[in-house]
Amino acid sequence: xSGERYRGFVFVPAELAEEAELSLEQxxxxxxxxxxxxxxxxxxLLGIPWNASCEEAQEAFRRQALSLHPDRLRGKRLGRFGARxxxxxxxxxxxxxxxxxxGRRSAYARKTASPTERAKLEVxxxxxxxxxxxxxxxxxxxxxIVAKVARVGELMTRARRALEEGRWSQAANDFxxxxxxxxxxxxxxKQADEARRKAAASRAAELHEKGLATExxxxxxxxxxxxxxxxxxxxxxxxxxxxxxxxxxxLGDLPTARDMAERxxxxxxxxxxxxxxxxxxxxxxxxxxxxxxxxxxxxELDPRLxxxxxxxxxxxxxxx
Amino acid sequence: MSELDxxxxxxxxxxxxxxxxxxxxxxxxxxxxxxSGQLLTPSVVALAKNGKRLVGQIAKRQAIxxxxxxxxxxxxxxxxxxxxxxxxxxxxxxxxQLVAGPEGHDVRIRLGERAYAVPEISAMxxxxxxxxxxxxxxxxxxxxxxxxxxxxxxxxxxxxxDAGRIAGLEVLRIINEPTSxxxxxxxxxxxxxxxxxxxxxxxxxxxxxxxxxxxxYDVVAVGGDTYLGGExxxxxxxxxxxxxxxxxxxxxxLRSDKMALQRLKDAAEKxxxxxxxxxATSISLPFLVGGGEGRPALHLEKQLTREKLEELTGxxxxxxxxxxxxxxxxxxxxxxxxxxxILVGGMTRMxxxxxxxxxxxxxxxxxxxxxxxxxxxxxxxxxxxxxxxAKGQSEVLLLDVTPHNLGILVVGGYFETIIPKNTTxxxxxxxxxxxxxxxxxxxxxxxxxxxxxxxxDNELLGEFVLDGLRAARRGEVExxxxxxxxxxxxxxxxxxxxxxxxxxxxxxxxxxxxxxEELRHILEENVDEALERKQAQSDFxxxxxxxxxxxxxxxxxxxxxxxxxARSRFGKDAVQKAVxxxxxxxxxxxxxxxxxxxxxxxxxxxTLQLFKSLAAGGRPxxxxx
Numbered sequence: 001x002s003g004e005r006y007r008g009f010v011f012v013p014a015e016l017a018e019e020a021e022l023s024l025e026q027x028x029x030x031x032x033x034x035x036x037x038x039x040x041x042x043x044x045l046l047g048i049p050w051n052a053s054c055e056e057a058q059e060a061f062r063r064q065a066l067s068l069h070p071d072r073l074r075g076k077r078l079g080r081f082g083a084r085x086x087x088x089x090x091x092x093x094x095x096x097x098x099x100x101x102x103g104r105r106s107a108y109a110r111k112t113a114s115p116t117e118r119a120k121l122e123v124x125x126x127x128x129x130x131x132x133x134x135x136x137x138x139x140x141x142x143x144x145i146v147a148k149v150a151r152v153g154e155l156m157t158r159a160r161r162a163l164e165e166g167r168w169s170q171a172a173n174d175f176x177x178x179x180x181x182x183x184x185x186x187x188x189x190k191q192a193d194e195a196r197r198k199a200a201a202s203r204a205a206e207l208h209e210k211g212l213a214t215e216x217x218x219x220x221x222x223x224x225x226x227x228x229x230x231x232x233x234x235x236x237x238x239x240x241x242x243x244x245x246x247x248x249x250x251l252g253d254l255p256t257a258r259d260m261a262e263r264x265x266x267x268x269x270x271x272x273x274x275x276x277x278x279x280x281x282x283x284x285x286x287x288x289x290x291x292x293x294x295x296x297x298x299x300e301l302d303p304r305l306x307x308x309x310x311x312x313x314x315x316x317x318x319x320x
Numbered sequence: 321m322s323e324l325d326x327x328x329x330x331x332x333x334x335x336x337x338x339x340x341x342x343x344x345x346x347x348x349x350x351x352x353x354x355x356s357g358q359l360l361t362p363s364v365v366a367l368a369k370n371g372k373r374l375v376g377q378i379a380k381r382q383a384i385x386x387x388x389x390x391x392x393x394x395x396x397x398x399x400x401x402x403x404x405x406x407x408x409x410x411x412x413x414x415x416x417q418l419v420a421g422p423e424g425h426d427v428r429i430r431l432g433e434r435a436y437a438v439p440e441i442s443a444m445x446x447x448x449x450x451x452x453x454x455x456x457x458x459x460x461x462x463x464x465x466x467x468x469x470x471x472x473x474x475x476x477x478x479x480x481x482d483a484g485r486i487a488g489l490e491v492l493r494i495i496n497e498p499t500s501x502x503x504x505x506x507x508x509x510x511x512x513x514x515x516x517x518x519x520x521x522x523x524x525x526x527x528x529x530x531x532x533x534x535x536x537y538d539v540v541a542v543g544g545d546t547y548l549g550g551e552x553x554x555x556x557x558x559x560x561x562x563x564x565x566x567x568x569x570x571x572x573x574l575r576s577d578k579m580a581l582q583r584l585k586d587a588a589e590k591x592x593x594x595x596x597x598x599x600a601t602s603i604s605l606p607f608l609v610g611g612g613e614g615r616p617a618l619h620l621e622k623q624l625t626r627e628k629l630e631e632l633t634g635x636x637x638x639x640x641x642x643x644x645x646x647x648x649x650x651x652x653x654x655x656x657x658x659x660x661x662i663l664v665g666g667m668t669r670m671x672x673x674x675x676x677x678x679x680x681x682x683x684x685x686x687x688x689x690x691x692x693x694x695x696x697x698x699x700x701x702x703x704x705x706x707x708x709x710a711k712g713q714s715e716v717l718l719l720d721v722t723p724h725n726l727g728i729l730v731v732g733g734y735f736e737t738i739i740p741k742n743t744t745x746x747x748x749x750x751x752x753x754x755x756x757x758x759x760x761x762x763x764x765x766x767x768x769x770x771x772x773x774x775x776x777d778n779e780l781l782g783e784f785v786l787d788g789l790r791a792a793r794r795g796e797v798e799x800x801x802x803x804x805x806x807x808x809x810x811x812x813x814x815x816x817x818x819x820x821x822x823x824x825x826x827x828x829x830x831x832x833x834x835x836x837e838e839l840r841h842i843l844e845e846n847v848d849e850a851l852e853r854k855q856a857q858s859d860f861x862x863x864x865x866x867x868x869x870x871x872x873x874x875x876x877x878x879x880x881x882x883x884x885x886a887r888s889r890f891g892k893d894a895v896q897k898a899v900x901x902x903x904x905x906x907x908x909x910x911x912x913x914x915x916x917x918x919x920x921x922x923x924x925x926x927t928l929q930l931f932k933s934l935a936a937g938g939r940p941x942x943x944x945x
Binding site for chain 2 (some may be wrong): 058059062063065066069070071072073074075076086089090093094096097101312
């Protein structure tokens with residue numbers, strides 16, 4: 001471990017001088033980690049730079065383990081370092097569990113990106129974009145055949161702007177145009193699909209809003225029709241499906257309630273309200289075991305859902 | 321300090337059918353040969369007809385004639401609860417008698433007059449191995465690493481540790497068999513790869529996925545079935561014979577005859593082993609069972625082909641592969657990412673098992689020459705590592721995981737996981753819970769281990785109460801429950817009232833098996849026994865010296881007495897009688913038979929008195945008898 005690691009950290013001489021069968025490096029590492037256990041990031045715990053790879057994390061963890069695992073220090077006089085070590089190792093474990101797992105690592109990396117790192121990333125993006133634009137313009141000037149490419153570029157830019165501004169149908173049209181000019185343009189094809197989906201979603205959202213208003217107005221059957229239409233237009237709208245399930249359940253149409261809730265969960269596997277609706281629909285149908293399972297999942301996603309709690313009743317308490 | 325000056329440490333593979341002890345000498349792990357030259361010691365304990373306790377090969381050999389008092393496969397019972405399905409299944413097929421422990425929740429084995437706790441039985445096997453090691457080193461051995469199946473739960477591990485204590489061993493660590501095998505396999509090799517250990521032994525099936533790198537043995541996931549092993553394969557063969565036999569012999573059920581059953585068991589095991597190397601074998605058991613009603617005894621003669629054996633046991637192999645699949649999924653490792661598959665345990669000699677593994681992983685599995693010994697070798701390496709961490713030849717670090725979910729009971733009878741399985745130890749985790757009733761001032765924390773979300777299906781490790789909570793509406797009082805698992809695998813649980821700071825904690829010790837008090841009692845008993853033995857020995861030595869002195873004196877007087885008697889009419893046979901007495905005493909001394917020595921001491925003394933008076937020229941007194 002380089003001296004860089006402990007920059008800004010002041011070792012208490014008496015602590016460092018305590019008699020123990022440990023090397024100076026080990027003592028320093030233990031004191032440093034223990035004093036900062038609550039504030040160090042997983043990266044810092046393992047002594048690796050932000051956004052280091054899973055392999056680096058794994059290797060760093062092993063290096064730390066070889067030096068600080070209780071088994072490696074068994075039977076040694078550790079003095080007060082012993083107790084500190086006990087607190088440290090579980091934390092190192094925790095850091096490894098996150099950083100050596102590709103999914104968890106990247107989520108943690110996003111969460112822990114420092115402002116400078118984020119800025120650096122953005123600057124890099126902008127610079128790259130500018131360079132690419134210049135290159136395209138140069139090519140267009142030099143070679144008329146490339147004009148088509150320039151046209152494609154223009155259309156793409158316009159479509160992207162439309163996307164940003166939420167004019168989904170416009171964006172879908174532009175992207176479609178690019179696809180016909182340049183059939184091999186994968187991005188345009190993807191974006192066109194995306195824009196169409198977004199267009200559907202915005203239409204569904206409209207229907208959803210309307211449905212909510214209708215529901216408040218008291219005509220549940222009409223609201224249900226609107227919600228269902230929203231689901232048909234955009235099967236990815238878990239909100240509309242959740243609402244449809246809720247209304248259907250109030251109306252006593254349990255099969256529909258369940259069907260809609262199932263669609264909601266499929267559309268939004270991480271949508272807590274959708275899970276809650278499914279749990280309630282299942283409970284209403286009398287399948288309490290499955291209902292509990294789903295309610296549990298709902299509470300995992302959002303622990304404050306009263307409806308899911310009601311399905312589970314007093315699930316989280318302890319006996320007296 | 322050289323290695324020779326350090327107290328030797330051992331690694332013990334305490335198996336279902338066989339056990340092995342190993343050590344590390346000059347940095348190289350090796351198996352210790354038993355005093356009778358064997359490498360594998362059968363995990364069998366028996367109480368012979370003459371009341372003597374037998375362990376190992378000698379116990380196994382007499383199993384046929386003494387089935388009720390011969391305990392094998394005790395590992396299947398260790399740390400199990402009385403009344404559990406596993407114990408009930410075992411009770412049906414084991415020839416010895418199982419009874420409930422005094423508290424009613426653990427299993428005892430009846431052997432003669434006494435009911436032994438299962439750890440006591442295992443301790444007898446461990447003592448035997450310890451004695452083998454002591455004979456090998458010519459000095460005391462007191463520290464050991466003992467292996468258990470990776471899938472053993474906390475109760476089973478504690479019970480195994482207790483067995484070590486009863487045997488007079490300080491158990492440095494309980495480690496997992498597959499991990500241990502991987503350690504031996506990777507020993508002195510530089511490796512960077514993912515390794516799967518497939519361990520099919522006598523009674524249990526275990527699988528571990530390890531990521532080995534930089535001499536760190538990092539266990540990623542473990543799985544297994546503690547009721548799947550060679551004995552199940554044997555039983556399939558036995559059942560097949562029993563049914564065929566009943567069909568051919570008017571419904572005679574071999575299972576009703578304990579002796580026949582024991583012979584059958586041995587024959588089935590032998591046939592299974594033979595079929596690993598040859599395509600067919602014959603099972604021949606003459607005079608297996610009486611014909612009944614005066615008819616001649618019936619013989620058994622059967623051919624068993626490898627094909628038939630594979631047909632009988634195909635589903636057991638499939639079960640293994642399903643566990644493998646599940647464990648790889650838990651580990652997040654695909655079969656093709658695995659760099660090596662190591663086969664461990666005697667059952668992996670079976671071609672069908674090897675084929676299944678080969679097909680699943682799409683690669684040739686590796687196997688050492690002795691799949692039975694590799695676990696003990698790894699245990700020896702780890703024992704050396706833990707006892708002398710600084711002196712290790714290579715820097716080896718084992719990072720093992722918790723094999724089961726650990727958590728607590730919550731309202732509704734549910735199990736809430738706090739530390740999920742396959743978490744590297746040491747580790748800690750906490751979770752916040754709330755009260756469920758208004759003005760509830762105490763919460764009960766029941767610590768459980770297992771995979772089911774229903775608390776009752778899991779193993780209860782211990783429980784305690786946190787009281788003195790502030791009276792408040794339900795759900796308002798928050799209790800933080802913290803779990804810690806040390807590198808030794810010891811589970812500590814504490815609960816804290818977040819408002820008042822009130823705190824309660826326990827260190828989880830086995831709730832099944834022996835209580836601490838009982839254990840102390842057994843240990844004291846062992847000490848008492850040892851003391852008695854020692855006392856008896858010194859007592860005997862004292863008597864021997866006295867008797868030898870008297871005999872020397874008598875023999876010295878023989879010429880004088882013969883002279884005196886030649887001039888006398890009486891006691892012509894005195895010398896002859898004296899020779900007889902001396903002979904009897906010598907026999908007693910040679911046999912170390914205290915009782916017969918005691919019985920002859922008086923006569924010896926009287927003979928001396930007689931000889932003294934005769935030699936002094938006196939008349940022989942009346943016949944001394």
